[in-house]
Amino acid sequence: MTKLTPADFSSNLPIKWCPGCGNYAIITAVKRVMAELEIEHEKYVVVSGIGCSSRFPYYVNVYGYHTIHGRAIAVATGVKLSNPELMVFVVTGDGDALSIGGNHLIHGIRRNIGLKVLMFNNRIYALTKGQASPTTLFGAKTKTTPQGNFDYPFNPVSLAINLGAPFVARSIDSDINLTSSVIFEAAKNEGFAFVEILQKCVVFTDKEFDVFKNIDTKDDFVVRIENNKPMIFGKNKNKAIVLKGFTPVVVEFDPSNPPSDLTIYDSSNIHMASIISSLMPPEFPLPVGILYKINKKSYEKIFYENVGEDTGSIESILKDNSYEIK
């Protein structure tokens, strides 16, 4: 097949996200992955729900379906199950996936349908202009929480890992390289993949993720998780998360002489992934990268392996229970 480039995935429609929206960086990363995956252009399908993120299908020129609020995973399940050779991305947001679409998310993960779910998390309902979402932080002021949010937020990656998704990763919109590398790996892994991408909303959560991005703070507030490596972070690479039994702690050390017993991350270890994915600032840096990755047979694969080649005509199905009237 001919080599595709990111430009081959641009649609001719004007993008209507706000100037400065984190989604621009994410779409760049997605187009890059689509070009790299060596899948025929016509086999890509992008399904979305409702929200700013869910306008995504209009801006890539593959088969796209902009559905209704919360139902992207449900619609995409029908696409993927009916034709497993399609590469089906679901683009959704924190409100769409975790609130109104929560049931489809948990069941999509449970049955391990082979969807690649990209959840743009801006911690707000942006399209409806600023209501608290299931990831809005406790105490945060929004239009619906003028006294501060009374609700505890979900930690999306922690939720996905503990529900049994075989691939879970987190990235930040500004880090296009990280975003594209985790989406690439998500696409390559069989079964359900869940990628949370922190995405700033310039109108409602403009400063929300600054600590993870600013040169001065990001190294202390973000830890890049990599398989078979210690979880080192800090401006001077002088800190690491280690597990003392089941308890994660931050240790400091002299970077020129790191301790030999730093915990090595095993991205196939559900218990480790469960603990590390649950960490949040300010006690811990925010873990990003591939947090969990295992082989797990997909629902569609199990379905097609266990059903017959062809159902046949009803004449043949009912042959044994039919009778003839002459």
Place this chain on the structure above:
Amino acid sequence: MNKGKKRKRDIDISIKEYTVIRFAGDSGDGIQLVGNQFANATAISGNVLSTLPDYPAEIRAPQGSIGGVSGFQIAFGDDKVMNPGNKADFLVVMNPAALKVNLKYLDKGSVIIANSGNFTEENLKKAGYTSNPLEDGSLSNYRVISVDVNSLVEETLSESPLTKAEKLKTKNFFMLGLLYWMFDLPVDITAQWIDKKFAKKPEIAEANKKVLYAGYNYAENTEIFDAKYKIEKGNLEPGIYHNITGNEAVCYALITASRKLKRKCYYGSYPITPASEILHTFSKLASKNVVVFQAEDEIAAICSSIGASFAGCLSATGTSGPGLSLKTEALGLAVISELPLVVIDVQRGGPSTGLPTKTEQSDLFISLFGRHGDCPVVVLAAFSPSDCFYTVYEAARIAVKYMTPVIVLTSAYIAQGSQPLRIPREEELKDFEITNLPLPHEFKPYLRDEKTLSRPWAYPPLKGYQHRIGGLEKLHIEGNISYDPENHQIMTNLRREKIKRVSLEIPPTEIYGDRKSDILILGWGSTYGAIKSAIIESIKENIAVNGVVLKYLNPLPPDLGDILSKYKKIYVVEENDGQMAFVLRANYKNANIISKTKVCGQPYTKEEILKIIQSEK
């Protein structure tokens, strides 16, 4: 105990055009099984038949209790059989509770066949009897045949290694054997079925068969059985038949339609009474070409089906009232996306959870109007169990031809009832028509066929047709998002007009009753059997009356206005609070619509329709 003596005796043979038998017993007694076996035997003998199960909502109500009575009714005979009938001519009861519950379905002079072995003091008490009705003379208006099936079964199986409880479980087959003798039906078919069903438990199979034949022989040799009944056969078109429930017919129709269309079949559903059997039937038949998906909820069920339709499958979902409520938003998506989709609604008593196992026709309004925005869909209604096959096939054909969702209304009554279906050969069925797909460079997602106004069905991974659709209003032809006010008017008009054009598919409306009359009985869907048989009976009694039963509910048949204008009085008969009457009054202002309704969880009977007709005399 009367064992009977082997000798020649006089047996009275009565010939009947058709008859109705009602089986009743504890929900654990295997009543549905016996009923279905009996139905198969009549079918194989060439009778026309129609059956209806009647079982409690609870899985296992307390044994012997009134609430735990399970029933199964069958009408069989010649061509006049159009529904399972109302009153039974024969009532077969396995215990006192079954008698208590079902006596109301009997006219005086009818026959009761009772398993007296279960009329114990304890069971009588549970059913609320203070004395044994089989002995106290209270049934003197009926002909009662009491047989102690329990003892006879124990005796028959005296040498069997089975436990007492296992032996007693075979008693329904004894009863079946008796009935096969009475109605001169073949025993061997059921014996073969037992062999297959219990292939892994040969000792159970052996016992059941032994008891079945023992029942037959007991009737043959016992003086209390002095009458046999010969029931007329139907005038059936030659062919291969299968006794089919409405729910099974839905599944077979969709599979057949997908084969005819040469696309995969996709069925996404969520368990709900009384539609679950569609999903069960599909699940058994899943293959690479028939994708069956049990979703996490009703919304996911329809959404996954819409996704499969987007991916090019012949797609369907099935549910009952509460599920249809949940699916309405997604139906709107299918309407604006203009994707083919068949939605089966097996109507049950509503609102809310309502009467989950009982029949009703009260989802007409939600089917026609139950979506936000101007959101027309095609709505069809099936007449009978076997007609579910043809109506659903037609729904699939229309859905594809017009790129639209089609709702098919069946009901608990016809979904669970059964009837022989002559299995059509695939080449007999109408072909599918698909809107022409232009070459990739000429393709636009909302480019329309001039005749049907339908858009082309391009789906992944067809090369060169990559496009985007969605729930936002679409720009005419181009398919991009459009907020333009005039465009919304254009698209609303097109969506309305497209559904209107489905009227081109509607055949001339059939009018029952050949003599002209001023009175029309009009129904829709599952009241077909009751209405048509009432019209036939009226004609026999020289009463002029006409009948129409609608299958196409949206759009309505183009000739309906003319037809209605010819009648002074139009009785609209339906199992709801007057929904079709409302629709007809809105559409045909000069028609004199008289609404006749029934909402008791039970279908309209022929007798009730006759009463309406006779009120006109």
